[in-house]
Amino acid sequence: MLDAIGLTKRYGAIQALDGLTLHVGDGEIVGLVGHNGAGKTTLVSILAGLNKPDGGSVHVDGIDPVRARDRIGIAPQHIALYQSITVREHLRLFGGLAGLRGRALAAVITELVEALRLTEFVDRRAGLLSGGQQRRAQAAVALVHRPRLLLLDEPTAGADPETRQALLDVVKDRARDGASIIYTTHYLPELTELRATIAVAQQGRIIARGTSAELLDRLAGEVLLRFDVGEYRTATHDPSATLVDLVSRARYPIRGVELRTPTLDDLYRSLAAADVH
Numbered sequence: 001m002l003d004a005i006g007l008t009k010r011y012g013a014i015q016a017l018d019g020l021t022l023h024v025g026d027g028e029i030v031g032l033v034g035h036n037g038a039g040k041t042t043l044v045s046i047l048a049g050l051n052k053p054d055g056g057s058v059h060v061d062g063i064d065p066v067r068a069r070d071r072i073g074i075a076p077q078h079i080a081l082y083q084s085i086t087v088r089e090h091l092r093l094f095g096g097l098a099g100l101r102g103r104a105l106a107a108v109i110t111e112l113v114e115a116l117r118l119t120e121f122v123d124r125r126a127g128l129l130s131g132g133q134q135r136r137a138q139a140a141v142a143l144v145h146r147p148r149l150l151l152l153d154e155p156t157a158g159a160d161p162e163t164r165q166a167l168l169d170v171v172k173d174r175a176r177d178g179a180s181i182i183y184t185t186h187y188l189p190e191l192t193e194l195r196a197t198i199a200v201a202q203q204g205r206i207i208a209r210g211t212s213a214e215l216l217d218r219l220a221g222e223v224l225l226r227f228d229v230g231e232y233r234t235a236t237h238d239p240s241a242t243l244v245d246l247v248s249r250a251r252y253p254i255r256g257v258e259l260r261t262p263t264l265d266d267l268y269r270s271l272a273a274a275d276v277h
């Protein structure tokens with residue numbers, strides 16, 4: 001569905017993208033993670049056709065993104081709403097620009113107002129909304145024309161738990177309907193909930209790509225045993241096997257046991273630690 005191959009982008013002395021390649025299939029949610037400055041926002045803006053790469057190619061359903069605008073929905077990291085019109089007017093405007101009319105447009109607006117809990121402020125001007133309300137409105141604008149490719153750049157930054165959950169539920173629904181989704185976040189547990197595959201960006205490239213299980217396999221977990229005289233802690237790639245082995249060899253009574261399997265946060269930290277900015 002989305003094919004980005006060998007993308008490069010330079011801002012003066014900064015190489016923001018450095019040969020970045022990414023494929024996203026139909027119905028796939030890709031969690032795009034990486035250090036600040038890794039190139040995620042630059043990538044998203046190029047995939048949306050809002051920014052031109054210096055080199056490489058992007059195809060959305062085989063088409064250049066600039067000509068595939070009505071198939072793409074983007075919720076940018078920085079809010080981009082018109083201050084003086086209401087949320088409903090935004091949805092009518094962007095739905096209309098993508099060719100939606102009449103009942104079809106009204107139906108999708110009703111659905112989004114409910115799903116993203118916009119009822120309370122849908123008829124208020126965007127400039128008067130709180131930060132979290134603006135984020136929800138921005139997500140609704142990205143979703144209103146049922147895009148085939150959805151680009152969500154930190155959509156839950158600063159959102160309260162209810163808002164976050166509502167957004168995650170809508171994203172899962174859209175993926176079930178076949179949309180391809182790129183979801184940029186620093187909140188890694190969200191990607192587990194979305195059952196997203198993960199793409200790790202670093203210095204303008206994707207340096208790791210796979211399911212969270214595949215990526216976490218590389219990381220060590222930990223086993224901790226507590227004794228009356230102190231504790232013993234060891235890193236391991238197979239915590240349960242290590243525990244069985246340690247218990248069989250223990251010379252003192254064991255007073256407590258803790259197993260820690262690696263999490264997505266460990267993955268993020270390990271890659272961030274390897275970053276050489």
Ligand SMILES: Nc1ncnc2c1ncn2[C@@H]1O[C@H](COP(=O)(O)OP(=O)(O)OP(=O)(O)O)[C@@H](O)[C@H]1O
Binds near residue numbers: 015041
């Ligand atoms: N318009 C611009 N002009 C100059 N440099 C830019 C511009 N946009 C991005 N950069 C630089 O390009 C690099 C990649 O930035 P980008 O915003 O794509 O990173 P990011 O991964 O989205 O970061 P974050 O997690 O902080 O949002 C950074 O070094 C940034 O300073």
